[in-house]
Amino acid sequence: MRVYYRREEVPRGVARAVTIGTFDGVHLGHQELLRHLCNRASALGIRSCVLTFEPHPQLVLGKRPLPGVLTPLPEKLQHLQRAGVEEVFVVHFSQEFSRLSPEEFAQEYLQHTLQPQLIVVGYDHMFGHERRGNAALLRQMGFAVEELPPVLLEGEPVSSSRIRRLLQEGNVAAARRLLGYPYTVCGIVVRGDGRGRRLGFPTANLQPSHREKLLPAYGIYVASTTVQGIPRFGLLSYGVRPTFGATTPQLELYLLDFEGSLYNEWLCVSFWERVRAEERFPTVEHLIAQMRRDEAFCRVWLAQHKAEVESLTSAFVGDAEQGTQG
CATH class of the missing domain: 3.40.50.620 (HUPs)
Structure with a gap:
């Protein structure tokens, strides 16, 4: 082209x-x-x-x-x-x-x-x-x-403004139907504070490549990406982490059944389904319990939508990584 x-x-x-x-x-x-x-x-x-x-x-x-x-x-x-x-x-x-x-x-x-x-x-x-x-x-x-x-x-x-409204509501599933593909954000993995690992849920902190890119409403989402060409699935958290009193929005990706460092890797991550809105928990223990429930929901949802998620993650997200890096 x-x-x-x-x-x-x-x-x-x-x-x-x-x-x-x-x-x-x-x-x-x-x-x-x-x-x-x-x-x-x-x-x-x-x-x-x-x-x-x-x-x-x-x-x-x-x-x-x-x-x-x-x-x-x-x-x-x-x-x-x-x-x-x-x-x-x-x-x-x-x-x-x-x-x-x-x-x-x-x-x-x-x-x-x-x-x-x-x-x-x-x-x-x-x-x-x-x-x-x-x-x-x-x-x-x-x-x-x-x-x-x-x-x-x-x-x-179908219109761009309609899709933006859905994303602002966190309705990434409806946005996906209008787009014809899962809404995706690309960026580089940067160092975080390591809190996710200490909680038992190691996360990769994604810095979006474009400031003008619209991000969905704060919340927890079923997500997918590819790592070295291999489809990977997990949970994506976007928000300010109110349980810890933080105020700066962050994108944090937790991959299921994955070990290894993603620091400095370029990733394109797709939003598939909103699990829940961001919440402030009274204790860290309450947060960890909810994160375990989020993971269980994610695994069930992925099992029910395995064919669609795997095919589009391989075809679309892999292409997006090649097309947007740099």
Whole structure:
């Protein structure tokens, strides 16, 4: 997959089918659009191309609060590659760029740069200053445009904002259904205070690679990762550890039946199911008893969902580690 970051890098005179969007999360709705894009490009004998934006426009404009992004750029590119996209044009989104009228954007970035033979967009696609551009305007400017209907799940359109709300509620299982894959965070394992080991539950402290990455609500989750290419499963704790009076949020991964050091390892960890919310316990003994119950729940849940978890952990998490490291 070719990735371009400046207009002058984009080869001219190449026939393309193009789609435009932020594609945060690359969820089921995005995946359907990308599938259609690639199929149409293949049928026409032209290249499939995605024009996307970095950073997320809401982070720049600040008009609507954004709790975090679902897929920082390295993750997004990895998803687009897995979808079969041949080219990606990453446009730097700035205040200056946001002031381009829809007509100016279409002329400069589409007509003069990507020169699309076909444009594929979603049902609610808008672009340009104040989001005044749409598919009808593109057609008026002479572009061939295909609009796709929304992908519905449980009667509602699949959307990035809907997924963010679910994650903020800790409902990672519902978020997984809308994404089509388990929500995943990547980062490096850093040294912790060793408290988990002293409690009998040694943990790896994960430092997320991107500050803007949205993390689910505080709580305990069934999780999976790969260690040296081998799928591993366990519990992921995200929160401030109120039993010990801490205030800084931490991601701590406890792997079942694993011995060894993960310090300085790069891991991509997937959230599968919320076990419970974070709690403050009256004593350490109460906490340890609850952790044992959490582990028992985790083992039962994993046994019931073994095929799905193992297949997606091997296929998706392993790919994510290769695509996002560094």
